[in-house]
Amino acid sequence: MAETLTGAEIVIRALRDQGVDTVFGYPGGAVLPIYDEIFKQNDIRHILVRHEQGAAHAAEGYARSTGRPGVVLVTSGPGATNAVTGLTDALMDSIPIVVLTGQVPTFMIGNDAFQEADTVGITRPCTKHNWLVKDTDQLGDIIHKAFHVATSGRPGPVLIDIPKDVQFATGTYHGPRPSDFWSYNPRRKGDPERIAQAVALIEAAERPVFYTGGGVINSGPEASRLLRELVEATGFPITSTLMGLGAYPASGRHWLGMLGMHGTYEANMAMHGCDVMICVGARFDDRITGRLDAFSPGSRKIHIDIDPSSINKVVRVDVPILGDVAEVLREMIALWRERGGRTRADAVAAWWQQIEAWKAVDCLRYKPSDRIIKPQYAIQRLEALTRGMDRYVCTEVGQHQMWAAQFMGFEEPNRWMTSGGLGTMGYGVPASIGVQIAHPDALVINVAGEASFLMTMQEMGTAVQYRLPVKQFILNNERLGMVRQWQELLHGERYAHSWSEALPDFVKLAEAFGCKGIRCDNPADLDDAIAEMLAHPGPVIFDCVVEKHENCFPMIPSGKAHNEMLLGEASTQGAIDAGGAVLV
């Protein structure tokens, strides 16, 4: 069973045995033996990115849209350090990616050799785990273990640093092992006693709310299916974090919209006023909770999470359930049905009346214009003209990201790729490339800000080279819009460095890359322009020139509670105090 192969051969063999079909990479001296092996085979497709950060985000996009780990191959030194932002992004959002880095030969490590960096040292805090392989005999098993670690428990990025001599040397290769071969095996089943307590809370709840997150998506499609089943059966309202959009369909009857800093009024008020909160695969992030001591003060809280450190980290909960979302939901539904499938229907109906009153506030309203394109309007039109299509949406980071989350509806999981935890500008362009690679025939849109787009726009070269018809939909406000908004609200309208003085002509830029550019600055032309973008078979850069000073509302200012939301321009005067200004 064991075979003798060179290290470079082992890399390709192990990737193939793991079912990898695509590697996002960039070559260099320390990975040349592996590139040589890539050259000699056709099973694994290598996508040449334009920057290693792009490789990591592309792998993230691939992983998030397929549920399978994304794979990256980069060289030592600068190749590895360039990948660090992508690793950190994947760690914060629990995205499984496997990064292979070249390293100087073992006998030169520690000598400040050319393109040497302490890659495992640098990436230790931004990976779930990492390895420096010193012996070719161990390479195969380490790669298999890396895939196991990246995808089991709470998923995350892993890195394998492979010195060049280890790639050249021969060693024994053993195929993939069963998962119980590895000592790392986080528990998946929930504690039945706790599940029973949760069911009792569900039965007694008068003002319940489901608060769901990226953990539902990460658990897999079965988790989303079970979540939908439980929501429909109980009739409880449901909201989700930015990361969890799509687990429950936006068209569903019980959907309240996203919660948190720029979430809907009804979602945040329901969180504030609920008596039972059922948190499923979310982690009480500070974008979600607002002021902690005022967070959902009257509720009993159930928390399902696979990561023990997420439970009771920021908010103490009454019923913690450690386990995989799908496993726990399945047990929960079974037990609840077995006990009669009861809810306090009358009380819940009254709760829905209250929620309808909050919905009537129409918190996402904005002042329309027939002169300039309002960014919200642009997203609404994009949504209307692409709804029902086989569609994947990525974003960059900023106001446009929040407007996309607010105004686009996701019906399925794995359709929405955005940098949540790290908030990485530059994520969207390469992520859209990774998604398009995985779904060649689908419509892949990156809702971008002009500033974020500039951070990784070189990847348009990748899109053109591999004929990836990604649509870059730039809401161009000629501002670092989200920064400008904070400066307006928190820093006395002193707009320090929050605009770009020399933006490129995006249409010419598109042409320079060899793709199509479209500019639109008139609301009357917008639908036609979007249709033109959709009809074009190749990549498009769409420069949507929008209102420059629009603010993103609703907003829970830093340091405020859920019931202290700002709903529009009129409500902003003096709303944020100095204590809030210090928070991010």
Add this chain to the structure above:
Amino acid sequence: MNALHIKPGSSAHSAYDLRSNLDERQERHTIAVLVDNEAGVLARVIGLFSARGYNIDSLTVAEVDHRSHLSRITVVTTGTPEVIDQIKAQLSRMVCVHDVHDLTVEAPHVERELALVKVAGKGQDRVEAMRLSEVFRARVVDTTLESFVFEVSGTSEKIDAFIELMRPLGLVNIARTGIVAITRGPGKLEKRQD
């Protein structure tokens, strides 16, 4: 005074610390962590403590099972009960960690530390150092005509006391191991199931 007029003790000092009140309910816990004896494992554990702002009062590590490449880290830390719980959860989810035991709450246990204490002197001081070392059951592991190296073990308090007594008698250097701990009785720590 800072420009933002933040009350001392308020959560607002750090953008990331949203706890409303700084908690004074600090507790000291001794935690035993069984880890893979692989390169970088200590850096991982220490990195966790520094990255998340936890205290390390004492930390020792050595391989305890050569065949299965397992090391035991004994770490003594202080924090509020919530922080102690977080530390254990953070440790137990690490890929290199097999098991985490909070000896302070799980089982009666003994804690010991070992120190090597060098004392140089002549005449009466030297005699007195020797006499005190017997009281503390310290062993002399090196001697010259004008110095001793004592090996003393016991609780950290006992070692502190010994060092204080040696100070006026010509204390030169101290090397301490930090605390190691083990449960009392015949039982073996079982693998924890959270």
